[in-house]
Amino acid sequence: MANEKKIKVTLVKSMFGRGAKHMACVKGLGLRRMHHSVEVIDTPENRGMINKVSYLLKTEEV
Incomplete structure:
Protein backbone atom coordinates (compact mmCIF):
# COMPACT_ATOMS: atom_id res chain seq x y z
CA MET A 1 0.00 0.00 0.00
CA ALA A 2 2.92 2.35 0.48
CA ASN A 3 3.72 2.36 -3.23
CA GLU A 4 0.30 3.06 -4.73
CA LYS A 5 0.10 4.70 -8.14
CA LYS A 6 -1.88 7.92 -8.21
CA ILE A 7 -3.61 9.86 -10.94
CA LYS A 8 -4.09 13.64 -10.87
CA VAL A 9 -7.55 14.50 -12.20
CA THR A 10 -8.68 18.05 -13.08
CA LEU A 11 -12.22 19.08 -14.05
CA ILE A 41 -5.45 6.09 -6.23
CA ASP A 42 -5.22 4.13 -9.50
CA THR A 43 -7.86 1.43 -8.95
CA PRO A 44 -10.25 -0.21 -11.45
CA GLU A 45 -13.17 1.60 -9.77
CA ASN A 46 -11.58 5.04 -10.16
CA ARG A 47 -10.45 4.22 -13.72
CA GLY A 48 -14.04 3.36 -14.61
CA MET A 49 -15.34 6.69 -13.30
CA ILE A 50 -12.55 8.55 -15.10
CA ASN A 51 -13.30 6.74 -18.39
CA LYS A 52 -17.03 7.49 -18.11
CA VAL A 53 -16.52 11.26 -17.82
CA SER A 54 -13.18 11.54 -19.65
CA TYR A 55 -14.63 14.27 -21.90
CA LEU A 56 -14.87 16.54 -18.81
CA LEU A 57 -11.44 15.77 -17.32
CA LYS A 58 -7.73 16.21 -17.79
CA THR A 59 -5.68 13.38 -16.29
CA GLU A 60 -1.98 12.89 -15.63
CA GLU A 61 -0.04 10.23 -13.76
CA VAL A 62 1.78 11.32 -10.61
Missing part, protein backbone atom coordinates in the same frame (compact mmCIF):
# COMPACT_ATOMS: atom_id res chain seq x y z
CA VAL A 12 -11.85 21.25 -17.17
CA LYS A 13 -15.45 21.41 -18.42
CA SER A 14 -18.62 22.39 -16.58
CA MET A 15 -20.96 19.76 -15.11
CA PHE A 16 -23.97 21.95 -15.91
CA GLY A 17 -26.54 20.06 -17.98
CA ARG A 18 -24.85 16.66 -17.64
CA GLY A 19 -26.66 13.47 -16.70
CA ALA A 20 -27.08 12.48 -13.07
CA LYS A 21 -24.77 9.46 -13.41
CA HIS A 22 -22.00 11.58 -14.92
CA MET A 23 -22.35 14.17 -12.16
CA ALA A 24 -22.21 11.35 -9.59
CA CYS A 25 -18.94 10.08 -11.11
CA VAL A 26 -17.36 13.54 -10.91
CA LYS A 27 -18.45 13.94 -7.29
CA GLY A 28 -17.27 10.41 -6.53
CA LEU A 29 -13.80 11.38 -7.71
CA GLY A 30 -13.85 14.28 -5.24
CA LEU A 31 -14.07 17.11 -7.76
CA ARG A 32 -16.17 20.08 -6.67
CA ARG A 33 -15.81 22.87 -9.25
CA MET A 34 -14.10 23.69 -12.53
CA HIS A 35 -10.28 23.69 -12.49
CA HIS A 36 -10.30 21.79 -9.18
CA SER A 37 -7.66 19.02 -9.05
CA VAL A 38 -7.44 15.92 -6.88
CA GLU A 39 -5.11 12.94 -6.70
CA VAL A 40 -6.87 9.58 -6.65
Whole structure:
Protein backbone atom coordinates (compact mmCIF):
# COMPACT_ATOMS: atom_id res chain seq x y z
CA MET A 1 0.00 0.00 0.00
CA ALA A 2 2.92 2.35 0.48
CA ASN A 3 3.72 2.36 -3.23
CA GLU A 4 0.30 3.06 -4.73
CA LYS A 5 0.10 4.70 -8.14
CA LYS A 6 -1.88 7.92 -8.21
CA ILE A 7 -3.61 9.86 -10.94
CA LYS A 8 -4.09 13.64 -10.87
CA VAL A 9 -7.55 14.50 -12.20
CA THR A 10 -8.68 18.05 -13.08
CA LEU A 11 -12.22 19.08 -14.05
CA VAL A 12 -11.85 21.25 -17.17
CA LYS A 13 -15.45 21.41 -18.42
CA SER A 14 -18.62 22.39 -16.58
CA MET A 15 -20.96 19.76 -15.11
CA PHE A 16 -23.97 21.95 -15.91
CA GLY A 17 -26.54 20.06 -17.98
CA ARG A 18 -24.85 16.66 -17.64
CA GLY A 19 -26.66 13.47 -16.70
CA ALA A 20 -27.08 12.48 -13.07
CA LYS A 21 -24.77 9.46 -13.41
CA HIS A 22 -22.00 11.58 -14.92
CA MET A 23 -22.35 14.17 -12.16
CA ALA A 24 -22.21 11.35 -9.59
CA CYS A 25 -18.94 10.08 -11.11
CA VAL A 26 -17.36 13.54 -10.91
CA LYS A 27 -18.45 13.94 -7.29
CA GLY A 28 -17.27 10.41 -6.53
CA LEU A 29 -13.80 11.38 -7.71
CA GLY A 30 -13.85 14.28 -5.24
CA LEU A 31 -14.07 17.11 -7.76
CA ARG A 32 -16.17 20.08 -6.67
CA ARG A 33 -15.81 22.87 -9.25
CA MET A 34 -14.10 23.69 -12.53
CA HIS A 35 -10.28 23.69 -12.49
CA HIS A 36 -10.30 21.79 -9.18
CA SER A 37 -7.66 19.02 -9.05
CA VAL A 38 -7.44 15.92 -6.88
CA GLU A 39 -5.11 12.94 -6.70
CA VAL A 40 -6.87 9.58 -6.65
CA ILE A 41 -5.45 6.09 -6.23
CA ASP A 42 -5.22 4.13 -9.50
CA THR A 43 -7.86 1.43 -8.95
CA PRO A 44 -10.25 -0.21 -11.45
CA GLU A 45 -13.17 1.60 -9.77
CA ASN A 46 -11.58 5.04 -10.16
CA ARG A 47 -10.45 4.22 -13.72
CA GLY A 48 -14.04 3.36 -14.61
CA MET A 49 -15.34 6.69 -13.30
CA ILE A 50 -12.55 8.55 -15.10
CA ASN A 51 -13.30 6.74 -18.39
CA LYS A 52 -17.03 7.49 -18.11
CA VAL A 53 -16.52 11.26 -17.82
CA SER A 54 -13.18 11.54 -19.65
CA TYR A 55 -14.63 14.27 -21.90
CA LEU A 56 -14.87 16.54 -18.81
CA LEU A 57 -11.44 15.77 -17.32
CA LYS A 58 -7.73 16.21 -17.79
CA THR A 59 -5.68 13.38 -16.29
CA GLU A 60 -1.98 12.89 -15.63
CA GLU A 61 -0.04 10.23 -13.76
CA VAL A 62 1.78 11.32 -10.61
